[in-house]
Amino acid sequence: MNRVRQQDLGTPESTSTDIVRVEIDGLPATVPAGTSIMRAARESGVDIPKLCATDSLRPFGSCRMCLVEIEGRKGYPASCTTPVEDGMKIRTQTGDLARLRRNVMELYISDHPLDCLTCSANGDCELQDMAGAVGLREVRYGFDGANHLDAGVDASNPYFQFDASKCIVCSRCVRACDEVQGTFALTIEGRGFESKVSAGISEDFFDSECVSCGACVQACPTATLMEKSIVEHGQPERAVKTTCAYCGVGCSFVAEMQGDNVVRMTPDKDGQANHGHSCVKGRFAWGYSTHRDRVLSPLIRDSIDEPWRQVSWDEAIRYTARRFKEIQETHGRKAIGGITSSRCTNEEVFVVQKLVRAAMGNNNVDTCARVCHSPTGYGLKQTLGTSAGTQPFDSVMDADVIMVIGANPTAAHPVFASQMKRRLREGAKLIVVDPRKIGLVKSARIKADHHLALLPGTNVPIVNALAHVVVSEGLVDEQYVAERCDTESFEAWKAMILKPENSPEEVEKVSGVPAEDIRAAARLYAGAGRGAIYYGLGVTEHSQGSTMVMGMANLAMATGNIGFTGCGVNPLRGQNNVQGSCDMGSFPHELAGYRPVQDDEVRGSFEKHWGVTLDPEPGYRIPNMFDAACAGTYKGMYIQGEDVAQSDPDTTHVEEALRNMECLVVQDLFLNETAKFAHVFLPGTSFLEKDGTFINAERRINRVRPVMKPRQGKDEWLITQELANALGYPMNYSSAAEIMDEIAELTPTFAGVSFGFLDEVGSVQWPCNENAPMGTPIMHIDNFVRGKGLFIETDYVPTEERTNRKFPLLLTTGRILSQYNVGAQTRRTDNMVWYNADLLEIHPADAEVRGIKEGDLCSLKSRKGEISLVATITERVQPGVVYTTFHNPETGANVVTTEHSDWATSCPEYKVTAVQVAPATHRSQWQSEFDENARRQGKILETS
Numbered sequence: 001m002n003r004v005r006q007q008d009l010g011t012p013e014s015t016s017t018d019i020v021r022v023e024i025d026g027l028p029a030t031v032p033a034g035t036s037i038m039r040a041a042r043e044s045g046v047d048i049p050k051l052c053a054t055d056s057l058r059p060f061g062s063c064r065m066c067l068v069e070i071e072g073r074k075g076y077p078a079s080c081t082t083p084v085e086d087g088m089k090i091r092t093q094t095g096d097l098a099r100l101r102r103n104v105m106e107l108y109i110s111d112h113p114l115d116c117l118t119c120s121a122n123g124d125c126e127l128q129d130m131a132g133a134v135g136l137r138e139v140r141y142g143f144d145g146a147n148h149l150d151a152g153v154d155a156s157n158p159y160f161q162f163d164a165s166k167c168i169v170c171s172r173c174v175r176a177c178d179e180v181q182g183t184f185a186l187t188i189e190g191r192g193f194e195s196k197v198s199a200g201i202s203e204d205f206f207d208s209e210c211v212s213c214g215a216c217v218q219a220c221p222t223a224t225l226m227e228k229s230i231v232e233h234g235q236p237e238r239a240v241k242t243t244c245a246y247c248g249v250g251c252s253f254v255a256e257m258q259g260d261n262v263v264r265m266t267p268d269k270d271g272q273a274n275h276g277h278s279c280v281k282g283r284f285a286w287g288y289s290t291h292r293d294r295v296l297s298p299l300i301r302d303s304i305d306e307p308w309r310q311v312s313w314d315e316a317i318r319y320t321a322r323r324f325k326e327i328q329e330t331h332g333r334k335a336i337g338g339i340t341s342s343r344c345t346n347e348e349v350f351v352v353q354k355l356v357r358a359a360m361g362n363n364n365v366d367t368c369a370r371v372c373h374s375p376t377g378y379g380l381k382q383t384l385g386t387s388a389g390t391q392p393f394d395s396v397m398d399a400d401v402i403m404v405i406g407a408n409p410t411a412a413h414p415v416f417a418s419q420m421k422r423r424l425r426e427g428a429k430l431i432v433v434d435p436r437k438i439g440l441v442k443s444a445r446i447k448a449d450h451h452l453a454l455l456p457g458t459n460v461p462i463v464n465a466l467a468h469v470v471v472s473e474g475l476v477d478e479q480y481v482a483e484r485c486d487t488e489s490f491e492a493w494k495a496m497i498l499k500p501e502n503s504p505e506e507v508e509k510v511s512g513v514p515a516e517d518i519r520a521a522a523r524l525y526a527g528a529g530r531g532a533i534y535y536g537l538g539v540t541e542h543s544q545g546s547t548m549v550m551g552m553a554n555l556a557m558a559t560g561n562i563g564f565t566g567c568g569v570n571p572l573r574g575q576n577n578v579q580g581s582c583d584m585g586s587f588p589h590e591l592a593g594y595r596p597v598q599d600d601e602v603r604g605s606f607e608k609h610w611g612v613t614l615d616p617e618p619g620y621r622i623p624n625m626f627d628a629a630c631a632g633t634y635k636g637m638y639i640q641g642e643d644v645a646q647s648d649p650d651t652t653h654v655e656e657a658l659r660n661m662e663c664l665v666v667q668d669l670f671l672n673e674t675a676k677f678a679h680v681f682l683p684g685t686s687f688l689e690k691d692g693t694f695i696n697a698e699r700r701i702n703r704v705r706p707v708m709k710p711r712q713g714k715d716e717w718l719i720t721q722e723l724a725n726a727l728g729y730p731m732n733y734s735s736a737a738e739i740m741d742e743i744a745e746l747t748p749t750f751a752g753v754s755f756g757f758l759d760e761v762g763s764v765q766w767p768c769n770e771n772a773p774m775g776t777p778i779m780h781i782d783n784f785v786r787g788k789g790l791f792i793e794t795d796y797v798p799t800e801e802r803t804n805r806k807f808p809l810l811l812t813t814g815r816i817l818s819q820y821n822v823g824a825q826t827r828r829t830d831n832m833v834w835y836n837a838d839l840l841e842i843h844p845a846d847a848e849v850r851g852i853k854e855g856d857l858c859s860l861k862s863r864k865g866e867i868s869l870v871a872t873i874t875e876r877v878q879p880g881v882v883y884t885t886f887h888n889p890e891t892g893a894n895v896v897t898t899e900h901s902d903w904a905t906s907c908p909e910y911k912v913t914a915v916q917v918a919p920a921t922h923r924s925q926w927q928s929e930f931d932e933n934a935r936r937q938g939k940i941l942e943t944s
């Protein structure tokens with residue numbers, strides 16, 4: 001791709017199905033009704049000059065550059081704000097128009113620094129382009145009058161600057177912040193000549209409400225708002241389309257390059273998940289890929305107390321294979337296994353699970369989705385028949401009521417949150433079910449109709465109570481249930497739901513949510529035309545995670561809310577490729593496409609293709625791997641891109657398991673916490689070096705394209721392939737595309753997918769096969785994938801984790817916008833300026849009785865362990881609940897989390913831990929040991 005600047009048709013597309021015929025400069029044009037004259041002209045190849053218009057924003061009509069003449073009408077209307085009408089005859093190029101446009105431009109230029117040649121936007125500035133387009137040659141007014149040429153530069157944001165001297169007050173930035181991002185951080189202050197863009201009353205960008213999404217920077221037609229990377233390095237020379245590697249929204253980007261260096265990531269307007277928008281992480285936080293901490297040579301050591309030795313790829317692979325073989329000879333075939341990563345591409349994941357099954361000869365493969373969305377896979381498969389969400393993101397624009405349960409989209413799925421907020425501003429209703437007052441509960445122009453602030457661990461009673469109201473108040477969609485669902489299971493479920501313990505009044509006693517609020521929320525959801533449920537890890541990471549997923553599916557089926565646009569049950573996936581890593585057969589009991597390894601026919605098809613006999617017995621899940629390691633029967637592991645020592649619960653147990661390994665292989669970008677226990681470190685590639693695909697939360701398969709060669713010299717799938725060969729199993733792919741061809745051949749839901757097809761259509765949502773050649777945006781349209789929708793009884797079994805006098809508070813965990821998961825990437829970017837330490841949120845009442853003040857160091861103690869954190873006192877949490885993030889390894893948030901897990905999938909119960917909080921004078925023992933270890937590891941590294 002050579003074009004860096006993306007096409008701009010001036011105003012948004014009209015969705016009308018009525019067609020209007022017009023004539024533009026004598027040529028006929030046909031466009032949907034409601035299209036602006038500007039867009040109609042641009043679609044016909046006629047460029048009308050413009051400054052304040054851009055096709056991602058509603059027309060504003062302030063700059064007067066886009067004037068046209070319309071036959072039979074007086075004056076010169078603005079083409080951006082004037083819609084076409086049937087039979088209209090429009091002239092865009094006349095002498096009068098040229099004179100008018102030149103006059104307008106002359107005024108702009110008379111108040112603009114004439115530093116085009118040295119300006120960072122030179123060659124990519126709409127003002128410069130328009131001055132040329134209107135033929136401006138001189139400025140009659142001179143440059144001596146009142147002007148803004150001395151206005152200062154606000155460089156407070158780490159990623160972009162605001163040079164007020166270049167501002168033409170077109171309001172595109174203000175409108176982008178309002179309409180696209182939904183933060184409303186910017187205003188135009190003052191009037192007339194005095195008007196200027198402001199990020200808050202006497203505030204700079206950094207101290208304002210701005211969340212650094214960059215939409216304003218993208219919208220700015222001049223160099224006023226400009227990426228610092230462009231200011232520093234200059235304009236890009238080439239561009240490559242790829243996909244963000246942070247969250248499960250899966251935003252498409254155009255990576256803009258100078259040689260091998262990224263100078264800007266611009267969200268792709270054609271991206272079907274993000275439509276040209278992004279968040280601070282995807283747009284700006286890519287610097288980690290060239291961070292000095294990246295390890296670029298393979299490392300090995302015989303024992304974890306020794307320094308690392310840098311070795312060649314050949315030696316690292318031979319060493320690993322030898323040690324794995326020795327373990328299998330001594331401890332048996334099943335003493336080794338692997339963990340795949342939801343951060344890696346499908347192709348990379350597929351070869352790792354194949355390595356375990358075909359080369360190691362067992363099914364000891366699991367994925368990090370185990371610890372996040374495994375209950376989604378289980379619960380949705382049981383009830384609906386497929387382990388995935390039901391809708392495309394765009395479906396939210398048709399929702400009448402949106403119910404967000406256990407998710408914090410503005411922090412964790414920001415681009416989808418912006419789309420959701422757009423729909424809410426249009427009038428959709430909002431129900432938030434969350435222990436905390438998340439951003440959506442109340443933010444600029446958004447207010448939840450109901451916030452059910454339940455106690456952590458009481459999701460299931462709440463969903464049962466919502467269903468109780470639906471059933472007892474006659475709000476069931478009887479026709480839908482009769483036609484589409486298994487009626488026997490429905491009757492059994494109904495009887496269970498009507499039990500007194502599921503009434504809102506009883507549930508109020510366990511959840512803390514007033515019965516009337518539950519009733520009102522249930523009526524709102526069930527009474528809506530279209531009700532959509534979106535949920536996150538606040539649903540799944542519980543001992544009843546799978547029960548809750550099934551509870552939501554039950555509720556959606558009972559109210560007829562699956563199989564259409566605007567409704568559904570939609571997991572917001574945490575990592576970029578959680579969906580894909582599960583789809584690729586990473587679970588110990590399932591081959592690609594969620595087909596049981598125990599099924600002879602399924603297994604047979606893989607055996608035939610792979611030329612090997614596969615073990616019919618499911619292997620270990622991640623927690624079983626740790627237990628077996630502690631028991632001394634599991635001795636070797638290949639971990640692809642996951643930091644289990646930091647991310648998995650009950651750190652002490654995990655560390656003990658890792659310490660027991662005879663050969664632990666870590667494949668990652670950085671020497672992470674897990675690598676402290678590793679014998680082999682195989683450097684991985686960042687997303688900028690990968691060739692492959694990611695699958696986002698809406699089942700969308702997006703291409704990831706390399707913008708540079710692997711910095712450590714090898715594609716990740718090739719590393720795995722070489723290890724398979726060294727273990728004696730031949731693997732001979734010559735490209736990632738070939739791996740996808742094999743996935744398609746072996747997986748019915750992917751049968752129509754290939755790199756060539758994706759390059760042609762952009763992206764596609766699985767299933768994509770003969771029955772659905774262009775993919776499947778909405779699932780379960782006429783029938784559920786499993787046939788009839790199955791209601792499953794969801795009796796509430798409380799967690800064993802209880803509060804008592806010693807541990808009276810409930811700890812729950814989550815993320816913030818600027819950081820990502822264990823922070824391995826975002827901590828190596830300027831995002832640190834916003835959040836460089838995990839904090840403990842505590843309610844003022846709980847803080848007061850403990851004598852805790854804002855900023856105090858506190859001890860956080862559970863039955864499992866103790867850490868210390870700095871307290872922040874806030875009413876975002878309710879009394880009795882405390883909250884923290886887990887972005888920094890030195891915090892050790894998982895030192896306190898427990899071994900409790902989901903009954904069906906073993907997904908850890910991160911979201912409920914009984915704790916006590918008290919003032920502290922020093923860091924906890926675990927943290928002191930962590931610091932000491934970090935110092936020791938640093939020394940080991942220095943000597944390596």
Ligand code: SF4
Nearest residue numbers: 167168170171173220
């Ligand atoms: S900062 Fe840019 S987008 Fe905003 S008003 Fe000024 S010129 Fe227009």
Ligand code: SF4
Nearest residue numbers: 177210211213214216
């Ligand atoms: S970066 Fe985003 S949030 Fe900040 S002012 Fe610009 S549009 Fe608004």
Ligand code: SF4
Nearest residue numbers: 244246247251279282
């Ligand atoms: S919303 Fe997610 S996928 Fe999109 S830019 Fe942000 S982190 Fe990347």
Ligand code: FES
Nearest residue numbers: 061063064066080
């Ligand atoms: S582009 Fe139409 S008035 Fe500015």
